Amino acid sequence: MIKHLVVVGVGLIGGSFALDLKNQGQVQRVTGIGRGRANLETALKLGIIDEIGDGLASAAASADLIMLAAPVGAMPGLFAELAPVLPTTCIVTDAGSTKQDVIAAARLGLGARVHQFVPGHPIAGAETNGAIAARPGLYADKPLILTPLPENRAADVETVEALWRACGARVACMDAALHDQVFAAVSHLPHLLSFALMEELASRPLAEIYFRYAGAGLRDATRIAGSHPEMWRDITLANADALMHELDALGDKLKSVRALIEARDGQALEELFARAREARSNWLQGKYNE
Amino acid sequence: MIKHLVVVGVGLIGGSFALDLKNQGQVQRVTGIGRGRANLETALKLGIIDEIGDGLASAAASADLIMLAAPVGAMPGLFAELAPVLPTTCIVTDAGSTKQDVIAAARLGLGARVHQFVPGHPIAGAETNGAIAARPGLYADKPLILTPLPENRAADVETVEALWRACGARVACMDAALHDQVFAAVSHLPHLLSFALMEELASRPLAEIYFRYAGAGLRDATRIAGSHPEMWRDITLANADALMHELDALGDKLKSVRALIEARDGQALEELFARAREARSNWLQGKYNE
Structure with missing residues (x-):
């Protein structure tokens, strides 16, 4: 049982985490x-939090667990703010x-x-933002990746794992470098x-006629273009090298598709x-699940 | 009232057209x-058709309307087969x-x-195929583009228009060249x-781990990669020049995104x-609708 949880960034991710833990009596x-x-x-008002904190430093002083659910670009500032006030028994985790x-x-x-920080990443994003988007059950049967540090105490990693399992997530541990490589491919690149597709079409003289007749294919292919620009700016910069590699690889693939078209x-x-x-089809049928 | 409708290709598109027209008493x-x-x-069995035709030539002999809802690569063969048997009062249309x-x-x-052919394109595709995917109401409030020929009789164009309106579609007329340019951008390119994205990821050594952890973003961005390969081969070849132009433009856009990442x-x-x-957001709020 966590006596005092501090959530930094009470949006879809942080808010849903708090809701599930409250509902589960955690x-x-x-x-x-x-x-x-x-x-x-x-x-x-929605009962996601019990109080609005008067700054991170004062809230952290009595915290047992701190969830950092802010854009990853804000993390350096948050850790700097936490360092002088973090109780020795408090665990810090994140959802970056x-x-x-x-x-x-x-x-x-x-x-x-740093041993008090257990890094995590719930795979349950959406293009909706803010506390209004938070909901119980968001993490049910969704993957949750932990990338523990060599310095982490086993008991702290187990505490974070147990909380995510209480939210219904399928917890897996992974090396942080592999994590960033995998998510560059399956999330950041898409x-x-x-x-890019949406911005390209919108910038053209024909944009008005495009969007008058565009159908469900474009709508679904660009659903994630509704995602939060600042959050994705931070992710893009944070995983810049892997993403440039991904853009090069996809660029090559598109060139090879173009060559097939040219050759009819x-x-x-x-x-x-x-x-x-x-x-x-194999993926959606669960062929790749553990 | 159409006495005898012949549907060539009784799948999602042709089947749903027949179902709606039957339900509307057309x-x-x-x-x-x-x-x-x-x-x-x-x-x-599903009541989409009343009988299975014994070849196009014999079915066409008594037809008032023929809907060609086959992959566009099959069209030359179908027109050649129709030419010697097409009744002079029969209208031919398509859904290519x-x-x-x-x-x-x-x-x-x-x-x-050729004046008997009224070209059309319903914007209501999906990644599902076959008669089993057909359903009434598929075209409700969906755009239906006609690209009439100078040779078409006004009355024939009006007949086809009226049938699509009976299906609930929003009918618009457009120049065929503009049509192909617009749909290269908003449909064929996506x-x-x-x-390409799905095939690229699936071809890599890490594919298994990718698909174990990939989330809803990739799932939605690749929904249309579940579409019918033969149908999309035909569309790609049929609109090859516009599509190569689109691939070049998107390739340039991705290069400019890469440059922004490199420059941080x-x-x-x-x-x-x-x-x-x-x-x-503007698009989905209907800002571009007529």
């Missing part, structure tokens, strides 16, 4: 910290979409006390593609489309 | 034509995703009788991207993401 009191007063007041940069920020900010090679195109379709 | 009898016997038997190539095939196949230009990235998000 926390006594939740303090919300954030930049937007109106959002925190919404969170209070990139892990190596957040870990580096924690090492820099927390120094010798987001960049979706943003219908058979090779059909085979490529069929491989894509089969892989997606 | 047709008396529907004959289904297609390559797959099992699919036609399903269509018969590209229009200039289908019109060229009609001119070649039907010759002087399909190629989705296929967070502000420009955030602004690009915000433009994409705003355009999508």
Whole structure:
């Protein structure tokens, strides 16, 4: 049982985490910290948090667990603020979409006390934001990746694991570098593609006629272009090297598709489309689940 | 009232067209034509068609309306088969995703009788296939583009328009070249991207770990990679020039995104993401509807 949970960033991710833990009787009191007063007041009204914190330093002083659910670009500042006030028994965890940069920020900010930070990443994003988007059950049967540090105490990692399991998540541990490589491919690249496609079409003289007739294909392919620009700016910069590599690889693939079109090679195109379709079908049928 | 409708390709598109027209009392009898016997038997059992045709030529002999809902690559063969048997009072229409190539095939196949062909394109695709996917109401409030020929009789165009309106579609007329340019951008390019992304990820050594942890972002961004490979081979080849142009433009956009990442230009990235998000929001709020 966590007596006092502090959530920094009470949006879809942090808010849903708090709601599930309250519903499961895993926390006594939740303090919300954030930049937007109106959002925190919404969170209070919705019962996601019990009180609005008067700054991170004062809230942290009595915390047993601190969840950092802010854009990853804000992490260095948060760790620096936490360092002088963090109780020795308090565990810090996060929900950042990139892990190596957040870990580096924690090492820099927390120094010798970095062992109190257990890095995590719930795979349950959406293009909705704010406390209003939070809901119980968001994490049910969703993957939750932990990338523990060599310095972490086993008991602290187990505490964080147990809380996510209480939210219904399927917890897995992974090396932080592998995590960032995998999510560059399956999450960050698709987001960049979706943003780029939407921005490209919207910037053209024909935009008005495009969007008058565009159908469900474009709508779904660009759903994640509705995601939060600041959050994705931070993720893109945090995982910059892996993402440039991904953009190069996809650029090469698109060039090879273009070459097949130029050669009017219908058979090779059909085979490529069929491989894509089969892989997606296998994935959605759970062939890759543990 | 259409006494005898012949549907060539009784799948999602052709089947749903027949179902709606039957439900609206717009047709008396529907004959289904297609390559797959099992699919036609399903269509018969589901009441989508009243009989399985004994070949296009014999079914066409008594038809008032023929709907060609086959992959666009099959159109030249269908027009050639129709030419010698097409009754002079029969209207032919289609549901092909590209229009200039289908019109060229009609001119070649039907010759002087090309005036009987009214080209159309319903914007209501999905990644599901076959008669089993057909459903009433598929076209409700969806755009339906007609690209009439100079040779068409006004009364024939009006007949086709009226039938689609009976299905609930929002009918618009457009030049065939503009149609192909617009749908290269808003439909064909997103399909190629989705296929290419999925195939790229699936072909890598890490594919298994990718798909174990991939979330809803990739799932939605690649929904259309579940589309029919043969249909999309045909569309890609039919609209090859416009699509190569689109791939080049998107390749340039991705290169400019890569350059922003390399320069760690967070502000420009955030602004690009915000433009994409705003355009999508405007689109889905109906800002571009007539």
